[in-house]
Amino acid sequence: MRHYEVMVILDAGLEEESIRAVLDRATQLLTQHGATVNKVDRWGKRRFAYEVRHRSEGYYVVLDAAAEPGAVAEVNRMLGLADEVIRHKVIRLPEKAVVLRTSRPSGPEGEPAVAIENGAS
Numbered sequence: 001m002r003h004y005e006v007m008v009i010l011d012a013g014l015e016e017e018s019i020r021a022v023l024d025r026a027t028q029l030l031t032q033h034g035a036t037v038n039k040v041d042r043w044g045k046r047r048f049a050y051e052v053r054h055r056s057e058g059y060y061v062v063l064d065a066a067a068e069p070g071a072v073a074e075v076n077r078m079l080g081l082a083d084e085v086i087r088h089k090v091i092r093l094p095e096k097a098v099v100l101r102t103s104r105p106s107g108p109e110g111e112p113a114v115a116i117e118n119g120a121s
Helices: 015-030 071-083 096-104
Strands: 002-009 036-053 056-068 085-093
Touching: 002 015, 002 096, 015 036, 015 056, 015 071, 056 071, 056 085, 071 085, 071 096
Parallel strands: none
Antiparallel strands: 002 056, 002 085, 036 056
């Protein structure tokens, strides 16, 4: 299985139920094809730098999943056909990035620890 990130920008005017329905369809489609959805990160409403489909803001969501290419292709097709989706992008993460994400020690409250390199001794 390969690791993927799926960025989805939904219409900001949608109700919470509609947003949840689109995300549930995407995650169910992935799990039906044997994938595991590791994380669903809701960024919320964000303003666009320029208008997209005559809209000035959208609701951003990032899905992190481990899946086979066929499952991701099916989700890509489903998101392309969904009227609620303004834009979406599927990115296959390189193995090096996946190893770095999983091996990073976490700080208090589950936050990633940040190493600050300072030239002063």
